[in-house]
Amino acid sequence: MARxxxxxxxxxxxxxxxxxxxxxxEAFGQMDRxxxxxxxxxxxxxxRLRSASNNGCDY
Numbered sequence: 001m002a003r004x005x006x007x008x009x010x011x012x013x014x015x016x017x018x019x020x021x022x023x024x025x026e027a028f029g030q031m032d033r034x035x036x037x038x039x040x041x042x043x044x045x046x047x048r049l050r051s052a053s054n055n056g057c058d059y
Contacts, residue, residue: 007019018025036044052058 004017004020006013006016009016009019015025018028035047039047
């Protein structure tokens with residue numbers, strides 16, 4: 001159960017929670033786009049999996 005309400009936007013549950021602060025959502029989107037342009041998809045997925053594991057998230 002999320003501690004913050006999910007905003008009705010398209011995307012993942014993470015994006016829906018970030019949408020509570022639109023400026024953070026936009027900054028996160030810019031970072032994600034920049035990383036996707038720099039790193040190969042396989043490396044991006046490994047980073048997501050590692051981040052999820054480090055945070056105890058069942059990604």
